[in-house]
Amino acid sequence: MKPSTACRLAVATVLTLTGGAVDATVVTTCKAAAGSDGRVDYGFCVSELGKHHDSPSADTWGLAKVAALTGVVNADNAVYDIKALMAKHGTDDGSARPALGRCQELYDSMGFAFAEAHDNINNRDYTGGKEKAGEAAALAHQCDDVFAKAGVPSPVAQYSDYSLQIAVVCSAITNLVQ
Known part of the structure; x- marks a missing residue:
């Protein structure tokens, strides 16, 4: 096709x-x-x-902000799920728990990065908005790397994929506004 x-x-x-x-x-x-x-x-x-x-x-400018806000929600959902996974008894092994803890920190930071992207775009600082969306994407890669180094599959891979895609959408739409 x-x-x-x-x-x-x-x-x-x-x-x-x-x-x-x-x-x-x-x-x-x-x-x-x-x-x-x-x-x-x-x-x-x-x-x-x-x-x-x-x-x-929303117009194009508004949709760029919507994309950033969607990234915030995704990051918050990831933190929520990570906390739930850490509360489970099955994550007591030596490698998964520290990886989850580190990814929780990364997703907390990611939520702030997407929020800053929104604020920058709202203030018509498009370069700053795209930089923050890129920072959010980098944080998703870092979380993936944490699990890879720990030798365990990431239980939050779907959040990383979503974060990467919405960061690209946010940046691409922001480019249309300029």
């Missing part, structure tokens, strides 16, 4: 699942972001930005 066909199918699926509630601005902004930055997953962009309550009334 061609990538363009896959993108159209992904959008059609999103529109079907949401009852067509995804705003045209989300679709056009994500299309422009994917067109300007090959790292942007168009289907992910439409799906995730389309879920946010501020998206229907």
Whole structure:
């Protein structure tokens, strides 16, 4: 299947699942972001930005901020899940517990980095916003590295993947605002 066909199918699926509630601005902004930055997953962009309550009334500038806020929520969810994993008795082994503790710190920092990206974009400091989104992505990589060095599979890999994707979306949309 061609990538363009896959993108159209992904959008059609999103529109079907949401009852067509995804705003045209989300679709056009994500299309422009994917067109300007090959790292942007168009289907992910439409799906995730389309879920946010501020998206229907947001312009491109607003969607860049929504992307940053979505990163904050993802980081907070990761911290919550890490705390729950650390409370379980099964994480008492010597390598998983310290890795989880370190990733909790990293995800705390990531939440702040995405919040700062939002604030910078809101203040029209687009370079600063993109730098903070990049910092958030680097923190996700650091968490992945912690688990790799510990020799255990990451139980929070889905959060890292999401963080990396939303950081790219945030930066790409911010580039459209400039």
